[in-house]
Amino acid sequence: MTEAAIEIRGLSKTFVNEAGEEVSVLRGLDLTVAPGEFLCVLGPTGGGKTTLLRLLTGLTPATSGHLRVGGSAPGRGDPVGMVFQQNSLFPWRRVLANVTFPLTIRGIPRREAKARAREMLGLVRLGGAENAWPYELSGGMQQRAAIARALAAGGEILLLDEPFGALDEETRRALQEVLLRIHERRRMTVVFVTHNIEEALLLGNRIVVLGGGRIVAEERVRLPRPRDRLSPEFTEALIRLRRVIGLAPR
Amino acid sequence: MSGSGTTRTSTVRGVARKFVLGALPPLLVLLAWVHFGSRSAVIPSIPEVARVLAHPFAEPDLDSLSLGTSTLVSLLRVLIGFGLAAATAVPLGILVGRVRIVREIFSPIVEMARPICPVAWLPLLIVIFGRMSVGTLLHGEASWRHELTSQLGVAMIVVIWWGAFFPIFVNTVHGVTHVKTLYQEVAKTCGASRGLILLHVVLPAALPSIVAGLRIGMGTGWMVIVAAEFFPGTRSGLAYMITTADEVGRHEYVFACILVIGLLGVLLNAVLGRLEDRVGRWQARER
Numbered sequence: 001m002t003e004a005a006i007e008i009r010g011l012s013k014t015f016v017n018e019a020g021e022e023v024s025v026l027r028g029l030d031l032t033v034a035p036g037e038f039l040c041v042l043g044p045t046g047g048g049k050t051t052l053l054r055l056l057t058g059l060t061p062a063t064s065g066h067l068r069v070g071g072s073a074p075g076r077g078d079p080v081g082m083v084f085q086q087n088s089l090f091p092w093r094r095v096l097a098n099v100t101f102p103l104t105i106r107g108i109p110r111r112e113a114k115a116r117a118r119e120m121l122g123l124v125r126l127g128g129a130e131n132a133w134p135y136e137l138s139g140g141m142q143q144r145a146a147i148a149r150a151l152a153a154g155g156e157i158l159l160l161d162e163p164f165g166a167l168d169e170e171t172r173r174a175l176q177e178v179l180l181r182i183h184e185r186r187r188m189t190v191v192f193v194t195h196n197i198e199e200a201l202l203l204g205n206r207i208v209v210l211g212g213g214r215i216v217a218e219e220r221v222r223l224p225r226p227r228d229r230l231s232p233e234f235t236e237a238l239i240r241l242r243r244v245i246g247l248a249p250r
Numbered sequence: 251m252s253g254s255g256t257t258r259t260s261t262v263r264g265v266a267r268k269f270v271l272g273a274l275p276p277l278l279v280l281l282a283w284v285h286f287g288s289r290s291a292v293i294p295s296i297p298e299v300a301r302v303l304a305h306p307f308a309e310p311d312l313d314s315l316s317l318g319t320s321t322l323v324s325l326l327r328v329l330i331g332f333g334l335a336a337a338t339a340v341p342l343g344i345l346v347g348r349v350r351i352v353r354e355i356f357s358p359i360v361e362m363a364r365p366i367c368p369v370a371w372l373p374l375l376i377v378i379f380g381r382m383s384v385g386t387l388l389h390g391e392a393s394w395r396h397e398l399t400s401q402l403g404v405a406m407i408v409v410i411w412w413g414a415f416f417p418i419f420v421n422t423v424h425g426v427t428h429v430k431t432l433y434q435e436v437a438k439t440c441g442a443s444r445g446l447i448l449l450h451v452v453l454p455a456a457l458p459s460i461v462a463g464l465r466i467g468m469g470t471g472w473m474v475i476v477a478a479e480f481f482p483g484t485r486s487g488l489a490y491m492i493t494t495a496d497e498v499g500r501h502e503y504v505f506a507c508i509l510v511i512g513l514l515g516v517l518l519n520a521v522l523g524r525l526e527d528r529v530g531r532w533q534a535r536e537r
C-alpha cells in the first residue's frame with residue numbers, strides 16, 4: 001500500500017473567542033487522502049472547512065491530534081499549493097512574477113523559474129496575461145493565476161478553499177474544467193473545499209461532509225468522467241447526496 | 251492606449267484648462283507686484299529681482315555668500331539631514347512595525363518627541379556641537395569645497411534630521427503594519443521564512459507608504475532649514491541671506507531668496523512625487 005498524501009487522526013481545534021469562551025471547530029477528525037485523489041470537502045459555513053485547510057498548511061496550529069501532509073508535519077515538509085477564496089495575488093507583482101514567487105523564494109534560478117511559471121500559466125490557459133497587473137484581470141483570471149501559483153508552489157498537493165465561490169456561473173464552469181484537466185494530466189492530490197453540492201459531485205472522486213467538527217458522511221463518487229450535470233445518473237447521485245447530507249446527524 | 255479622436259481633444263482641452271486656470275493666481279500676484287512695486291520703498295521692482303536671479307553667483311554687497319552658494323548651502327544641509335533621516339527612520343520603522351517588543355519600548359518616547367518643533371533643539375545643539383561641521387569632520391583643505399563644507403554645521407543637520415525623521419518613521423510603521431495578512435499567509439504557504447516574507451511581501455507592500463513619508467519628510471526638512479537659518483549664529487544659507495539683506499533694506503535679495511525657496515520646494519516635492527507614483531503604480535485600482 002502506498003503512503004497516504006494526507007493523514008489525519010483525532011484532529012481537534014479549539015479557538016478562544018472574543019468573549020473568552022472556548023469554541024470547538026474540529027473535534028477528533030479522522031481522514032486519509034490517497035495520492036492522486038480528488039477529495040471534495042462539503043459542509044455548512046462555519047463548519048470547520050477553512051480551519052481544516054489552515055491546519056493542513058500549518059498556518060494555524062492544531063490543538064491536538066496527528067497530522068501528516070506529504071509525510072511531514074504541516075508547514076515543515078515541501079510546501080503545498082493553496083488557493084484562497086478571495087483574490088490573493090500580490091498586487092505589486094505582475095502575473096508572471098506572482099507565479100514565479102514560490103519558485104524564486106526556494107532559490108530556483110530566475111530563468112528556470114520563469115520557464116516553469118509560463119508552463120503553469122499555460123495549464124490554466126492564461127498564457128497571454130503574464131505581463132498584466134492583477135488589478136487588470138477579471139475575477140476568473142485572477143483565480144486562474146492563483147491556481148498557477150499554487151501549482152508552482154507545491155506540485156504534489158493542492159488545497160483549494162472555495163476557490164470559485166465568488167465567480168459567476170459561467171466562469172465557475174470554465175475554471176472547474178481547467179482544474180479537472182490539470183488533475184487528469186498531473187494526478188496531484190487535491191483537497192477542494194466547497195459548500196456547493198453540485199460542484200463537489202462534478203469534481204470529486206470522493207466527498208466528505210463536515211458537520212459539528214467531524215466527518216458526518218462520506219461518499220465515493222463513481223460517475224464516469226467527463227461528468228454531465230444534466231444526465232439522469234448525475235441528477236440521481238445529486239439527490240442521493242442531498243438526502244445523505246440531510247439525514248446526517250449534526 | 252488607443253485614444254479616439256474625441257478623447258484626445260478632451261485631454262488636450264483638459265491640459266490647456268488646467269494650465270490656464272492654474273496660471274491665473276500667479277498672474278494676479280505678478281500684476282499686484284507690478285502695481286505696488288513701482289510705488290513702494292519696501293517692495294522691489296521685478297527687474298531688480300530678476301537681476302539678482304540672473305546672476306546667482308555674483309558677489310552681493312552684503313555680509314553674505316552669493317545667492318547661488320547660499321542656495322547650495324541650504325540644499326546640502328537639507329539633503330544630508332534628510333539622507334540621515336531616511337537611513338535611520340526606515341530601518342527603525344520596519345523594526346518597530348514588525349517586532350512587538352521594540353514597538354512597546356519605542357512608542358512612548360516617539361510620541362513624546364514627535365510634537366517638539368525641531369528648531370527648539372537648535373540652541374542646545376549649537377552648544378553641544380559648537381562649530382563642528384562636515385568640513386571639520388572631513389579635515390578638508392582650504393579649498394572652496396572646504397569653505398562650503400565648513401558651512402554644513404552638524405547642529406543644523408541634526409535639526410533637519412529631527413524634522414524629517416518623524417514623517418518617514420510614522421509612514422514606514424504604518425505601511426509595515428498594514429500589510430494584508432492574506433499576502434503574508436500566501437507567502438508562508440509557499441514556504442517563505444520570516445526574512446523572505448519581510449523582503450518579498452512586507453517591504454514591497456509598504457513601499458508606497460514609505461516613499462510618501464520620504465516626500466513629506468523632505469517637505470518638513472525644507473521648512474525646518476529656513477526656520478533654523480534665521481537663528482543667530484548662522485553664517486550662511488538662504489534664510490541667513492534674507493536676514494542680512496533685510497537689515498540693510500535690500501529687499502530685491504529678500505524676494506529672490508523667497509522665490510528660490512519656493513521653487514526648490516516645488517522641485518524636491520515633484521521629484522519624490524514622481525517616485526511615489528512609480529512605486530505606487532500597482533495601487534492604481536486597489537483603493
